Amino acid sequence: MSFPQSFCARHGSRVSRETEIKQLNLCDQCAQELITKAFNGNPPIKIGEEIQAQCQFCLEEKLVKPRSWQLCTICSRVVEGYGISKAGMKYLLKKLPRHQDIELKITDPVKPMSYKQHQKASRSKKVEPDLAGIYRKNDQRLFLIEIKTGPSAIQDMKEFQLDIGDCKHILRFFKRYKLPTYVFHIQVVKEQETIIPKDAWWVDVFEMHKYCKDIRIRPREYRAAAYYEPRMFRHISEFPVEPKFFLEKVKRVKQEVPRLIAIRDNPRVKG
Numbered sequence: 001m002s003f004p005q006s007f008c009a010r011h012g013s014r015v016s017r018e019t020e021i022k023q024l025n026l027c028d029q030c031a032q033e034l035i036t037k038a039f040n041g042n043p044p045i046k047i048g049e050e051i052q053a054q055c056q057f058c059l060e061e062k063l064v065k066p067r068s069w070q071l072c073t074i075c076s077r078v079v080e081g082y083g084i085s086k087a088g089m090k091y092l093l094k095k096l097p098r099h100q101d102i103e104l105k106i107t108d109p110v111k112p113m114s115y116k117q118h119q120k121a122s123r124s125k126k127v128e129p130d131l132a133g134i135y136r137k138n139d140q141r142l143f144l145i146e147i148k149t150g151p152s153a154i155q156d157m158k159e160f161q162l163d164i165g166d167c168k169h170i171l172r173f174f175k176r177y178k179l180p181t182y183v184f185h186i187q188v189v190k191e192q193e194t195i196i197p198k199d200a201w202w203v204d205v206f207e208m209h210k211y212c213k214d215i216r217i218r219p220r221e222y223r224a225a226a227y228y229e230p231r232m233f234r235h236i237s238e239f240p241v242e243p244k245f246f247l248e249k250v251k252r253v254k255q256e257v258p259r260l261i262a263i264r265d266n267p268r269v270k271g
């Protein structure tokens with residue numbers, strides 16, 4: 001399928017891809033940040049009346065204006081994801097059970113970028129997980145966390161989908177740090193234009209390959225994804241808290257690399 005060329009503010013050029021009008025409620029400060037950092041200086045094509053609502057970038061309840069940009073579908077999804085990712089991180093910082101000697105730190109904050117800058121940044125070798133648990137006694141990292149967000153609760157999912165690009169990202173930072181690593185699914189919903197995190201679940205990356213059912217191309221997109229049984233996840237309230245648990249695990253994970261995708265030797269998968 002081919003589309004007539006149309007303008008995408010985040011690409012900063014015309015693209016041979018479907019575009020749409022993306023509207024976001026933003027405070028003045030966040031609007032300016034997105035214009036400068038993500039939209040190549042392009043102002044919104046439409047600005048609505050000022051209202052009291054959640055800013056969909058800083059997530060604060062304040063005076064915002066609905067502002068619209070023309071974006072390709074890829075950039076639209078990326079921009080939509082900024083506030084959702086921030087909401088997920090904030091939720092974990094607040095809700096993750098942890099020992100007083102463990103501090104949770106954001107190691108890969110949400111940084112709005114243009115399409116070109118993002119392409120460049122994703123080729124960088126310095127990959128970071130979203131969050132790290134730091135042991136206060138020696139200021140060393142104890143464990144790493146990668147966050148995925150979505151509108152569904154784990155118990156309502158038929159399968160959990162993880163892009164192959166995300167799998168590669170996890171393996172890259174795992175090899176860099178060699179520490180216990182966990183993937184979190186955070187349920188984040190949008191109710192009347194308000195982004196609300198609801199609940200969270202986690203899985204140890206060394207467990208994931210046992211639950212990998214399939215690898216497919218995502219519908220309507222051209223990206224491959226791995227599909228997992230949702231029962232691999234455990235609730236956030238069951239996350240290990242003792243520093244000792246992680247200190248012992250650190251020694252073990254030094255010798256291994258998680259497989260993440262291993263459908264060929266999974267006895268539950270036919271063929």
Ligand SMILES: [Zn+2]
Pocket residue numbers: 026027028029030031055056057058059060
């Ligand atoms: Zn804001």
Ligand SMILES: [Zn+2]
Pocket residue numbers: 008009010011015071072073074075076115
């Ligand atoms: Zn674009």
